[in-house]
Amino acid sequence: MFQEPINIVITGVGGQGNVLAAQVIAVSAVEAGYLVSSGETSGLAQRGGPVMTHVRVFCRQNYGPLVPHGRATVVIGFEPLETMRVLFDYGNRGTVVISNDRPSYPLGCLQCEDSYPEVSLIKDGIKNMVQQSFFIPASELAAQAGTSLAANMVMTGCLAGTGLLPFGKEFFRSTIDKLFPNKLKELNLKAFELGFDQVFQQVV
Amino acid sequence: MTIMGVCLDKPGARVPLTGNEAVARGALEAGVAFVASYPGSPTAEVPGTLARIAQQFDLYVEWSSNEKVAMEGAAAASFAGLRSLAVMKVDGLNVAMDFASALSISGCRGGMVIMVGDDPGSHSSIREEDSRNICKVLHFPVLEPSTVQMAKDLTLAAFNLSESLGVPVVLRCVSRICHGNGAVLLGEIPRQERKASFPQTERMIAFSIQRHALQEEKLAAAARWAEDCSFNRYEEPQDAEKLVISSGPSAFYAREGLQILGLEGSIGVLELASVWPLPHKLLLKHLKHASEVVFAEDVEPFLEDNVMALAALHWHDVGPIKFYGKRSGHVAGPDGPGIGELNPEIMAASLARIFHVSYQRPKIEGGENLPSRELALCPGCPHRASMWAIKTALELDGREGILLGDIGCFCLGIGRTGYYLLQTLHCMGGGIGLASGMGQLSRFGLTQPVVTVLGDSTFFHAALPGLINAHYHHADMLCVLLDNGTTAMTGHQPHPGCELTALGEPADTVPLEGMLNGMGIPYSLGDPYNVEETINIICRLLQEEGTRVLILRRTCALLAVKGKTKNRVYVDPQKCIGDECGCSRFCSRVFSCPANIWDEENGRAKIDETLCNGCGVCADLCPKKAIIVERTV
Helix, strand or coil, X not given: CCCCCEEEEEEEECCCCHHHHHHHXXXXXXXXCCEEXXXXXXXXXXXXXXXXXXXXXXXXXXXXXXXXXXXXXXXXXXXXXXXHHHHHHHCCCCCEEEEECCCCCCHHHHCCCCCCCCHHHHHHHHHHHCCEEEEECHHHHHHHHCCHHHHHHHHHHHHHHHCCCCCCHHHHHHHHHHHCCHHHHHHHHHHHHHHHHHHHHHHC | CCHHHHHCXXXXXXXXXXXXXXXXXXXXXXCCCEEEECCCCCCCHHHHHHHHCHHHHCCEEEECCCHHHHHHHHHHHHHCCCCEEEEEEHHHHHHHHHHHHHHHHHCCCCCEEEEEEECCXXXXXXXXXXXXXXXXXXXXXXXXXXXXXXXHHHHHHHHHHHHXXXXXXXXEEXXXXXXXXXXXXXXXXXXXXXXXXXXXXXXXXXXXXXXXXXXXXXXXXXXXXXHCCCCCEEECCCCCCEEEEECCCXXXXXXXHHHHHCCECCEXXXXXXXXXXXXXXXXXXXXXXXXXXXXXXXXCCHHHHHHHHHHHHCHHHHCCCEEECCCCCCCCECCECCCCCCCHHHHHHHHHHHHCCCCCCCCCCCCCCCCCCCCCCCCCCHHHHHHHHHHHHHHHHCCCCEEECCCCHHHHHHCHHXXXXXXXXXXXXXXHHHHHHHCCHHHHXXXXXXXXXXXXXXXXXXXXXXXXXXXXXXXXXXXXXXXCCCXXXXXXXXXXXXXXXXXXXXXXXXXXXXXXXXXXXXEEEECCCCHHHHHHHHHHHHCCCCEEEEEEECCCHHHHHCCCCCCEEEECCCCCCHHHHCCCCHHHHHCCCCCEEEECCCCEEEECCCCCCCCCHHHHHCCCCCEEEECCC
């Protein structure tokens, strides 16, 4: 038995495939026999803005679409600054963090009105904030699988690799197989497995 | 999430669906035949999903030119005895309101549901309007789901209710429902022959006082239905003295807030799915026992106002009650009561204040000084190039030209990504009407040139009357039509200027140039990626008089690169001389494309090749010609 609900907060920048990752997680959970509730904050559906999605997995009672502040079981960040931002709102000491290590710079930082924190400082900061964190070269792993756009499936694989969810990776695999068009299946499955191995090896 | 789930003919199966897919499924289970909509977030995926399966289920689905036309089309199908669905965001309901207010008087025949998407918190809208107040004015019954499952079930219920009352029923869904995911228990999809017919004895007319009386009778019948509506739900305890009244996902935020505070079980939660008209008897039954009542709802205090009015009318029965909500200021997020979206955090904090219990959430301290992230036009977006050309031309012109905005991706021109150029932003087609008026003001001493921007989809949606008015009255204004060949912001739906319809069938395309020719309005044509030429055209047009149009045509960058190998764009580190150049880092600091970044280590410009869509506009603008474009074609 797991402590329900499992609260997953996924964050990133528009265009990174955050919503699709949330859908893969939600579909996999339902296929595995669990209930889910999710909510998406997509900005203006444009690239460049912050995008956050909540997925909650449970089986005994129904839950709403939003995770209460401070109660994320896991934060999955597709972008280091956004990981940090969401962690302050939704994290606690016990939150598990999985973050891509590749920055995407806000316009304000590019225009030198703001400064983007050193990625190494973000990493150290997060390591001090929570008990367990994983920094993943997700964009590079995705490029290995065929395209850096598949970083979302690398990150989904990382989540599966933590063993935090009460169902196995076969449910993710069958969901990816079902959701993606034929020519993109193999690539996304490969990206998923690369992410899975990254975290699974560290957890075991 | 899964189109297979929407189509699955397996009653009793549980499948993962998004809220929008659940509404689509509910419409299928209701035997819908006709679906019409203009794309708007958060509802665009409802017609999108139904269009994809239209052939399989013998549906007609269209992206109408605007929401009023969509509602009229769906009403026509209903008049002919079919079940029909009109889908729009609340902004679209504003557009359709004139027809809607007459439709609620004339009534309908076949079950007709109007799905309205509200966007508390303005996640993908320019405002967070609450459609319930509008629907009350319109005399439409309103149902609101709190889960994805209920979105499916209430859609079906709404069709049945509409058909039995003879009036359209509104299904109000907030973004959290539309874009949420959930496990949905499927019902049966009927397979019956549908035959459209509007017998001459049937008259759907919105004229006469008697019809008004009938309209009120229908609402009274809807209120009776609401009393026994099984989707209205009350949770323990019996005869609660403390009560939360709620609807939609807010009910979950309230329940979770109570749970966090350890108050669950001691405070009752009444969740209403029938939000208008309200079930008076049900409410009075609970109000009689209550001495304290809290309201949890997005956005306006709608239940709050109407329940308080009910309690005032029945004060002798219900006795003194303290009401807590947005009016009293007790239920409030960081921006104040009635502003922004509710969430479990806000409800927990509000309930703690109201019931005098302590609340401390788990927290990691800090986070105040993180750099913010503004919205940005996509890398390669032709609108950025257009905005740059307009900005430059207005500067060269030197008369402080006014730029009036409209709805579309380019409305981001109010911010950094569009150089803060837009001085107004209101609604679809609003810019052109403003320009038509502003273009008359030289007689009162206005010396600034007047320019407005709008998109191709908006042009068909709401710009024509304004443009015709401007031309007819010889308004001095330049209308820049940013034609990217699609309705980009909501996910690339087709419009009347496109070659295919929602069903993927060949359309009788309406050409922009042909329309302008027909109206006798002079127009020029440009390519926004050719910035220099575009600047020259705009400068020339600014000198001319009367109403003139410039069409800047270039396919949306996201569509243009779809399935293709992108051009490679990179910086030649020999040619870029960094801060010595004197360009003030034009590409990364001024042009504002997220793909133009700065290589701190080497003090040179750099392209983020993952983000870059290969338009090459920055290469043309770089003063040192240090950006290289390798074209794939």
